[in-house]
Amino acid sequence: MEQNAAKAHKLVVLGAGESGIGAALLGKKNGYEVFVSDGGAIKDNYKKELIDNGIAFEEGKHTEEKILEADEVMKSPGIPEKNEMVKKIRAKGIEVISEIELAYRFKGNSKIVAITGSNGKSTTTSLIYHICKTADLDCALVGNIGYSFAKQVAEDPKQLYVAEISSFQLDDIVDFRPDIAVLLNITEDHLDRYDYKFENYIDSKFRIIENQRPGDYFIYNADDEVIEQKLQTLHLNINLLPFSMKQEIKKGAYIKGDQMMIRIQEERVSMSIYDFALKGKHNQSNTMAAGIAASTLDIRKEKIRDAITNFEALEHRMEHVATVRGVEFINDSKATNVNSTWYALESMNKPTILILGGVDKGNDYSLIEDLVVEKVKAIVCMGLDNEKIHEAFKGKVPVIVDTASAKDAVTKSFELAAKGDVVLLSPACASFDLFKNYAERGTQFKNAVKDL
Incomplete structure (x- = not known):
């Protein structure tokens, strides 16, 4: 798609929230002809960004003829498929992408750690970012938490993006491929968006690995039956790194007694669960996932231990x-x-x-x-x-x-x-x-x- 940017590729952005504005800025920066359309009111700060960057927009309506002229539509994650405008876009065969897909397209040689799951995403994403910052990596915290991924790529590109990704964002990917994918758990949530079929929601979460290649990593919860059952139906040629609180893992992480053990390559990290800043059993799983991700990034074990010990929990989460x-x-x-x-x-x-x-x-x-x-x-x-x-x-x-x-x-x-x-x-x-x-x-x- 990048080669099309020269002939004023028409990008329509549906929804002018954090992800929509980020996508608009990134599209404009890369020579796309961008039009933003929001069925509701656009917040003043977002409106100012659009005006300052000379990006055309409308609010309180969707002008059908303008939207259906698009070469491509970036749909904000909050807009469901059953939305009338989305149905018309689909009927016309216009490609619909998510903001993370657009960000991926222009990320250059940067690496991505992408975290998804029904619960614990924000905590785990924040902890991985905290470990990376402690190790002085050139990184940004993006996605569902903090800054829009596309906006970060447009305004302040980094070598590494730690991204919290929802199933809604995964629904509209094409080539998006994280170097390290983390899947924490899958429980019934948002079923109203998936025709009340749990299977559809599971498939959506697993899209995080659909474009991964042999050198990439997939970190997942081996204690989650839904994940384990789905894995048995897939033939994967990627590096699998499970974590578990119930069994010893040869390559990945586990907790035995009060000790967490991470082993990826030769380097092993072990520490007492009593030293974890995050309390509660579910946070032991989150901490293992974060520790494995850090190990695959070749962060030294002393840095991993320090960061896990001094991490401050998120606001509004326990x-x-x-x-x-x-x-x-x-x-x-x-x-x-x-x-x-x-x-x-x-x-x-x-x-x-x-x-x-x-x-x-x-x-x-x-x-x-x-x-x-x-x-x-x-x-x-x-x-x-x-x-x-x-x-x-x-x-x-x-x-x-x-x-x-x-x-x-x-x-x-x-x-x-x-x-x-x-x-x-x-x-x-x-x-x-x-x-x-x-x-x-x-x-x-x-x-x-x-x-x-």
């Missing part, structure tokens, strides 16, 4: 907010599906008041039922429609109450808590009924705790 009169408050607002909440509850070792609720994506609460019965003394619902939560846990938890704001939820939780308890915001739902996004939900929760 974040300790405060302890008020003996009650600990934890912000896990980033838990937007039931599996994330399962991981959070699994790491609780005190009686827990659990704040649940929001926009339900077809949740199956039976997945957390055993942990809730074992650890939760009260559920505080925080959403506009809490009926499904009541149905799922009625008679299994002594107290279930409804609230409709972060402030109410925190006040009620504090009333229900005794000294030595923990209040855990881990909603298992999206946040759009009461908040702009999970970050705003987490921030309001933290502010309410500080006001107690």
Whole structure:
């Protein structure tokens, strides 16, 4: 496609969020004729970037004739296939790509570490980036977290990109090929985007390795049955590096007792799990994945150990907010599906008041039922429609109450808590009924705790 850039290749960008703006800037820089179209309003800061760079755009509508003139359409990950405009683009046979595909096209000789999975992506991506920075590599943190991949390539290219990749971004790749691919786990999420077929979602996640070559690495969770079953159907000619908490791995990583062991080439890294900055069992898996990725980048084991020991956890992901009169408050607002909440509850070792609720994506609460019965003394619902939560846990938890704001939820939780308890915001739902996004939900929760 690069050779087409000379004859004003027409690129239409659908959606003017972070990834859309990044794609527009990168396209323009490489001689494409770019038009940006957003069905809603474009944020002022993004609009300014488009105007400053002389990029044509529209907001509040999609002008069909302009869009259907495109040689290629970059579709933002938030726009589903069932969108009417997308259907028309497909019907006309115009190629649709994702922003990571465009970034890949112009990345030059840089390497990519790409991380996907249903849970733990942001944490693992951030940890790999932290290890790379500790080792003084010329790298950037891109993708679903931080900066748009395309924008980074356009404005400040690096030798290495550590990219958090969602299944939506993988849906529209063509040649995208990471040197190191990491697949953490696959659990049922976003099924509304995959015709409610788990198999479609699994296939989407596995696209991260579809273009890999013999010298590339695939780091994956050997304890995940879904991943293991899918691997048995594939014939791969790439370097497989599994990690496990259940079995010793010859090439990859495992935890035995309280020791993590990573062995890739001759160099071996071993360290105690008690030295990990990230606590909780699921984070041991995330830390192994990050450690393997760092080893394949030839980062010295001392640097890997240092970085794993001094990493600071992400905001809104199992974040300790405060302890008020003996009650600990934890912000896990980033838990937007039931599996994330399962991981959070699994790491609780005190009686827990659990704040649940929001926009339900077809949740199956039976997945957390055993942990809730074992650890939760009260559920505080925080959403506009809490009926499904009541149905799922009625008679299994002594107290279930409804609230409709972060402030109410925190006040009620504090009333229900005794000294030595923990209040855990881990909603298992999206946040759009009461908040702009999970970050705003987490921030309001933290502010309410500080006001107690």
